[in-house]
Amino acid sequence: MITRLSKISMLMAIALFASLVAFGNITDFNTNFAFVYHVFSMDTIFPDASIKYRSIETPWMHTAGYVAIIAAETLTALLCWIGGFILLKNIKASASVFNKKKNVAILGLTLGFLVWQVGFMSVGGEWFGMWMSKQWNGVPDAFRFFVTIILVLLYLTRRDEELDCQQDK
Template sequence: MAVAAIAFFASLVAFGNITDYGTNFAFVEHVLRMDTIFPDATIGYRAIESPALHHAAYVFIIALESMVALLCWLGAWRMLLRLRAPLAQFQRAKHAAYAGLMLGFLVWQVGFMSIGGEWFGMWMSQQWNGIESAFRFFITILAVLIFVALPDEG
């Protein structure tokens, strides 16, 4: 159920980003432009001004979020189908869930916390700071990943 919950979450995030493209695109655009970081920050040279690259980055994010959803749904389904199977089969059924959960961790920890937060200085923005949300997301995903990775008893 926990893997399905992450699949549901990632599905909602991807769906929202696709169906309301402009709302979160503005977030990505401002983070990449670095136009709301501290005025005296010396990291502004890292800014990306190209609208084409802003769209490419956003589409890439949506693709990754969609892949997290698909892999977690697949993993949850495979685990459900093998719930009463021999332990070795159930363990093998977890592989898609591992991949989806790990990708989710990487999207929100590496993508948002490390790249957005640190490289593009998102933490300095009063308006376009997604650090707290990204932290909640990747910690939840990490907790589910740890839970799924715990050894099962036959």
């Protein structure tokens, strides 16, 4: 039982994190919009970088990109919360049922991984050269986020065994 509670708690910790990130981005839109603007514009990367042709200067694309990020963060949070409550509801179920009920949680954690690894690390960091910016470099934070998420995902997907009957009494 303690392992199941541990998995659910860690999943819900990720749900809380993604909720806070999405909430912050929604309620303080302009603060992190500046981040997206500068990353897309590539105006703070090395002056002699030959990848500046990749920059996006179109304002509506900055907004669309930021809204897509917020939507993905929000969906990550929702899926992780829903997955956590599904698992909590089935905490005393057989191992077979409990393992089958992990799908929504796995989906939420996978989306979270993709948001921060693909969105921030790959697209932002490598395509837009975010790593070159002293002020607008989100690569270290993104790395920390997606590693945490993938560790929870790996732990969650470990197959659960039947509960010890003595534990339930």
